[in-house]
Amino acid sequence: MEYQLYINGEWKNTVTGYISQDKNPADDSIFAQVHFAGREEVDEAIASAQKAWKPWADTTADEKERILLKAADWMQEHIDEVAGVLMGESGSAFGKAYFEAGFAVDILRAAAGECRRVFGEVQQQAPGEISMIRRLPLGVVAGIAPFNFPLLLALKKVAFALAAGNTFVLKPASATPVSGVMIAKALDAAGLPKGVFNLVPGSGEAVGKMLVEDERIRMVAFTGSTAVGKGIAAKASQRLKKYTLEMGGKNPLILLKDFDVEQAVKIAGFGAFFHQGQICMCTSRMIVEEPVYDQFCEKFTAYAKTMKVGDPHQQDTIIGPLIKQEQCQIIDSQIKDAVSKGAVLLTGGTHEGNYYQPTVLSNVTPDMRIFYEESFGPVTSIIKAKDERDAVRLCNDNEYGLSSSLLTNDLSKAMALSLDMEAGMVHINNATVSDNSTVAFGGVKNSGVGREGGSYSIDEFTELKWITVQYTPAQFPF
DSSP states (O other): OEEOEEETTEEEOOSSOOEEEEEETTTTEEEEEEEOOOHHHHHHHHHHHHHHHHHHHTSOHHHHHHHHHHHHHHHHHTHHHHHHHHHHHHOOOHHHHHHHHHHHHHHHHHHHHHTTOOOOEEEOOSTTEEEEEEEEEOSEEEEEOOSSSHHHHHHHHHHHHHHTTOEEEEEOOTTOHHHHHHHHHHHHHTTOOTTSEEEOOOOIIIIIHHHHHOTTEEEEEEESOHHHHHHHHHHHHHTTOEEEEEOOOOEEEEEOTTSOHHHHHHHHHHHHHGGGGOSTTOEEEEEEEHHHHHHHHHHHHHHHTTOOBSOTTSTTOOBOOOSOHHHHHHHHHHHHHHHHTTOEEEEOOOEETTEEOOEEEESOOTTSHHHHSOOOSSEEEEEEESSHHHHHHHHHSSSEESEEEEEOSOHHHHHHHHHHSOSSEEEETSOSOOOOTTSOBOOEETTEESOBSHHHHHHHTEEEEEEEEEOSOOOOOO
16 A cells, blocks of 8 residues: 655645655564655645634634534544554554544543533723633644554544644654555544645655744654653754653552452453563563562463464454564563573563564562563562651652552551652552543653643643733722
8 A cells, every 4th residue: 555645635746756665563574565754745745834823713613513523423433444544564462453443432532521511711800991811722732642552652642732723734654654644634624724734755854844943833842762862852942842752651550568469460460461572661670579479470481471472353362472673672672681680581582583582580679670670571570668658769860750559458568659659640459551532641851841641732722811801990000
């Protein structure tokens, strides 16, 4: 299949002549051919979005709602096609692909509901005066999406930005551009006016850089690596434009001695190995209280060995391929370093092609690279804690702060410790991998700036304006 750019409501060939070979990470075969944008097409996309902004901002809430609901219906009706794209270009296992496709439908419907809830407020500040705080759309928003959940994480940006009255230019990840095409197809079928949404696949250097630096772009919404996110923040700040950053994580799960170990194994297994660990929220550090440490290591290792690695299209596959071969080499290097410093490789540590075996390391300590560095693969470390306070100390000994888990049957202890855990999200007695269309999703420290989801996205994609109306003669001191 060959896919074009989507600019100003039309499908267009690239004028650069560059058509990317979109590879299937399962076997490195060509999944699709995708037209990549150059400077001319990015400029056209931004200009189209800028021209469409005022009419879209003035469009009634019920009309915006109708369009987003119709896009959700298209996504639901084409869920097999959408899931097939996720399996084919991102290596998503069958269950993950259908989960993400279904989540995309939910995001569009949740965003439709927010169209009627872009609220301001009225204050009584002075005699004879009405003081209003209006929440207004920003203008043209640019979105830069990642490869791991390419549909879900792009649509979280697109749908809520449109609901708030903005227009949008999307750069999907270079490795997963067809996921962006699915969004364009859904919105086009829903009758979205021309220019309100534009799709410009391409490299970060050619497309991403231009979107961040162009003065017509009022905000950049990014999900990806911390290194790239910091660069975007620096460039956006120079131009005084807004940004949200959802970046990396080295997410801890704390297991206290009073919690059921068998249940902990299931929670930790899902968090560590869903989408072969290629999730910013994945459980990459398991911090276990000493009394249950050995028992957990034994049972979790046995559980990891049951994970089926293989063809993403088979319904019982748990571990599919990593997005690229280079990631296997990074993981190999981390494991080699850890083992050389005293870590024990309990299972895994090998790969064939892009398929990495589920890997578990014990006796991991802070002097090892893997304690701090993201692996972005089916690899997790088990770390021994003396007690609950030591567990929280180990949890916070990291530059990241995205998601975290705390497993304990003591509710008072859970609430107290959760407040001390340096993370944007704490899940008590559940996995680090958790999301919802309407929650405040995001992290602290090097894991991000801003929040995504529901009304929290609306807050990010709007700006406040103070308007007063003096309905009696104003009094002045001179």
